[in-house]
Amino acid sequence: MNISHPPDASSPDHSGKPPKIAVRGLYKVFGPDPGRAVAALERGATKAEVQARYGNAVGVADVNLDVAAGQTFVLMGLSGSGKSTLLRLLNRLHEPTRGSVVVDGVDITKLSRRELLEVRRRKFSGMVFQQFAVLPHRDVLENVAYGLEVQGVPRDARRERAMQAIELVGLAGWERSYPHQLSGGMQQRVGLARALAVDADILLMDEAFSALDPLIRREMQDELSELQARMRKTVVFVTHDLDEALRLGDRVAIMKDARVVQVGTPEELITAPADDYVAAFVEGVDKTGVLTAGSIMQPVKEVARLSDGPQTALNRMRRSGLSGILVVDGERRIRGYVTSERIVSALREGSVGSERIHGDLMEPAPTVSVDTPLHEVIAIASEGSRPIAVVDASGRLRGVVVKGAILAALARPAREATGAEVSGGAPLRTVDVRPSLGAGGA
Amino acid sequence: MPIREWVSSAVDAVRDSLAPLFDGFAAGVEAAIGAMLTVLQLVPAPGVILAFAALATGLAGWRVGLFALAGLALVHNVGLWQPFVQTLSLVLAAQALILVVGVPLGVLAARSDAVERVLRPVLDFMQTMPAFVYLIPAVMFFGIGVVPGVVATFVFAIPPLVRLVSLGIRQVPADLIEAAEAFGSTSWQRLVKVEVPVARPSIMAGVNQSIMLNLSMVVIAGMIGARGLGAEVLRGIQRLNVGQGFEAGLAVVVLAIVLDRVTASVGRRRTRDA
Numbered sequence: 001m002n003i004s005h006p007p008d009a010s011s012p013d014h015s016g017k018p019p020k021i022a023v024r025g026l027y028k029v030f031g032p033d034p035g036r037a038v039a040a041l042e043r044g045a046t047k048a049e050v051q052a053r054y055g056n057a058v059g060v061a062d063v064n065l066d067v068a069a070g071q072t073f074v075l076m077g078l079s080g081s082g083k084s085t086l087l088r089l090l091n092r093l094h095e096p097t098r099g100s101v102v103v104d105g106v107d108i109t110k111l112s113r114r115e116l117l118e119v120r121r122r123k124f125s126g127m128v129f130q131q132f133a134v135l136p137h138r139d140v141l142e143n144v145a146y147g148l149e150v151q152g153v154p155r156d157a158r159r160e161r162a163m164q165a166i167e168l169v170g171l172a173g174w175e176r177s178y179p180h181q182l183s184g185g186m187q188q189r190v191g192l193a194r195a196l197a198v199d200a201d202i203l204l205m206d207e208a209f210s211a212l213d214p215l216i217r218r219e220m221q222d223e224l225s226e227l228q229a230r231m232r233k234t235v236v237f238v239t240h241d242l243d244e245a246l247r248l249g250d251r252v253a254i255m256k257d258a259r260v261v262q263v264g265t266p267e268e269l270i271t272a273p274a275d276d277y278v279a280a281f282v283e284g285v286d287k288t289g290v291l292t293a294g295s296i297m298q299p300v301k302e303v304a305r306l307s308d309g310p311q312t313a314l315n316r317m318r319r320s321g322l323s324g325i326l327v328v329d330g331e332r333r334i335r336g337y338v339t340s341e342r343i344v345s346a347l348r349e350g351s352v353g354s355e356r357i358h359g360d361l362m363e364p365a366p367t368v369s370v371d372t373p374l375h376e377v378i379a380i381a382s383e384g385s386r387p388i389a390v391v392d393a394s395g396r397l398r399g400v401v402v403k404g405a406i407l408a409a410l411a412r413p414a415r416e417a418t419g420a421e422v423s424g425g426a427p428l429r430t431v432d433v434r435p436s437l438g439a440g441g442a
Numbered sequence: 443m444p445i446r447e448w449v450s451s452a453v454d455a456v457r458d459s460l461a462p463l464f465d466g467f468a469a470g471v472e473a474a475i476g477a478m479l480t481v482l483q484l485v486p487a488p489g490v491i492l493a494f495a496a497l498a499t500g501l502a503g504w505r506v507g508l509f510a511l512a513g514l515a516l517v518h519n520v521g522l523w524q525p526f527v528q529t530l531s532l533v534l535a536a537q538a539l540i541l542v543v544g545v546p547l548g549v550l551a552a553r554s555d556a557v558e559r560v561l562r563p564v565l566d567f568m569q570t571m572p573a574f575v576y577l578i579p580a581v582m583f584f585g586i587g588v589v590p591g592v593v594a595t596f597v598f599a600i601p602p603l604v605r606l607v608s609l610g611i612r613q614v615p616a617d618l619i620e621a622a623e624a625f626g627s628t629s630w631q632r633l634v635k636v637e638v639p640v641a642r643p644s645i646m647a648g649v650n651q652s653i654m655l656n657l658s659m660v661v662i663a664g665m666i667g668a669r670g671l672g673a674e675v676l677r678g679i680q681r682l683n684v685g686q687g688f689e690a691g692l693a694v695v696v697l698a699i700v701l702d703r704v705t706a707s708v709g710r711r712r713t714r715d716a
Contacts, residue, residue: 121626133617147625
């Protein structure tokens with residue numbers, strides 16, 4: 001039953017493959033008689049109103065999501081926004097009040113207990129928890145082998161697979177240690193290895209790195225990205241830390257008061273926040289790792305063609321008020337850059353004819369691709385004053401980045417960011433309530 | 443309120459209608475205790491003492507082992523070996539019954555709030571009602587001897603075990619339960635691989651408490667015809683022979699200390715971080 005919202009509008013997967021996990025019209029209301037609370041939520045009541053009127057705590061209200069296979073999907077929100085509850089609805093650690101969770105085409109909300117156990121074993125690699133949840137009475141090896149043990153994998157086979165997982169997370173040599181002998185970071189590696197040992201498609205992570213020191217946290221994030229690049233699991237990652245969400249997420253869902261307010265790529269959230277809440281959230285973030293050359297580039301006013309003569313190139317520059325111009329071939333591939341100064345002096349020396357721009361006149365043009373992150377673009381821009389050409393995957397010129405545009409993108413609030421059109425966005429207003437990022441746990 | 447008449451007629455009715463059941467139970471318990479006693483008496487006393495000391499050393503360290511060795515040797519030396527062995531078999535039989543019923547009951551109480559709510563007043567009743575009050579119906583049901591002693595001990599000593607098992611399992615951290623569930627554990631796997639091991643300190647505290655209460659019933663069991671150290675204590679009292687009573691009492695203390703130290707140390711092992 002899905003009344004107020006269409007399914008996740010921005011489809012995560014353009015290949016047309018069915019999503020790995022599809023959530024439709026999902027509600028979770030705690031406490032007695034949840035039906036009337038759901039009805040109120042359907043009519044648009046907020047979490048606070050339902051709490052006040054019926055006394056029911058609302059975990060999740062009207063959530064629709066698609067998670068594509070191989071994707072890292074981040075659920076982001078502050079404490080009490082419902083993100084951890086939503087995660088637990090995906091493997092039915094919480095029973096949904098209403099709605100469906102379809103994993104690989106199977107609606108797990110309709111399964112019997114026995115069938116559910118089977119899905120948890122075959123489809124999910126367990127879960128990774130904020131406080132690690134390693135078993136204190138088991139050593140590292142026995143902890144990591146837990147998931148295989150409950151599946152009935154024979155002892156030798158599960159030890160072998162557990163050892164592989166232990167090596168993968170860099171804990172080789174510690175397999176006989178007990179949790180109380182390990183640091184927090186190492187305990188979380190045990191938690192991660194325990195999930196990886198099962199080797200199922202879907203990995204659920206609940207604030208997995210939030211209890212760790214900042215440096216260890218960063219290290220674990222990098223390692224997860226690295227592992228993920230190799231294994232391409234479907235990861236659903238819950239966090240209250242926006243930087244973490246943007247660093248890890250292929251797609252991010254932002255939750256507030258039990259509802260999902262926006263789903264998109266990190267770049268979409270920054271360049272086109274759906275409302276003031278998201279805008280305030282993304283305002284303080286380090287944009288240089290998220291924004292790309294494609295999102296700040298400007299259209300190219302004028303180019304010179306390789307077939308143009310020097311005089312024609314000069315005319316093109318004069319016409320658009322440029323002191324230099326990119327030279328492209330017939331397929332709009334970048335061949336170089338010429339300045340008016342160079343052409344004028346060459347013409348004066350008589351060293352060029354009037355037929356074509358040839359190699360001697362041109363200098364190499366700095367080039368980046370549309371998805372080059374902003375911090376790399378900045379590094380290139382700092383090396384010279386020439387505009388940076390932005391090309392697509394097949395090498396064709398798509399736009400140009402000048403220094404001014406970089407500064408503008410960094411200085412402006414998210415909603416105004418250059419190059420991205422905010423479709424249907426509300427007029428810009430001053431946001432005075434800022435969510436306090438990084439405050440508290442889930 | 444004619445409580446007196448109600449209880450008396452209820453006890454009579456139960457005795458009359460369930461007599462074969464009680465007789466069967468009594469026969470079973472007697473056979474179990476008899477078998478245990480036969481084994482303990484078959485092995486020469488020094489063998490039993492050494493085995494006891496070795497077990498205590500293995501479970502609780504050499505100090506407890508040494509204490510067990512010296513203590514049991516003393517008991518043997520003062521000529522109380524036979525009653526000691528009789529008491530030991532009574533205590534072990536009662537404890538086996540307590541564990542077999544108490545641990546599952548504690549698990550049920552942990553899993554279900556309804557069971558917990560029903561059990562709590564029942565346990566309070568069992569623990570606070572003076573033992574002599576249910577000793578009498580126990581004798582009426584099972585006759586004079588060792589069996590009513592076992593039953594009375596069971597009623598008196600089971601409550602702390604049930605409570606502490608339930609408490610321990612309820613206190614297992616929620617994320618460990620979620621981890622067990624998320625990896626697809628059945629509820630049996632969750633119980634034996636996660637809940638019981640993590641709750642072990644609390645469970646062993648319950649075992650320890652129930653053993654101590656069990657031992658405190660030894661003398662009372664002696665009053666209704668169970669042979670052993672309890673009967674020796676009573677004989678000393680009846681003859682106003684303080685020395686004889688003290689010797690038998692000391693033997694109970696030796697047994698209590700050894701069992702206490704052993705069960706306490708089993709609860710502490712490998713749980714430094716829990």
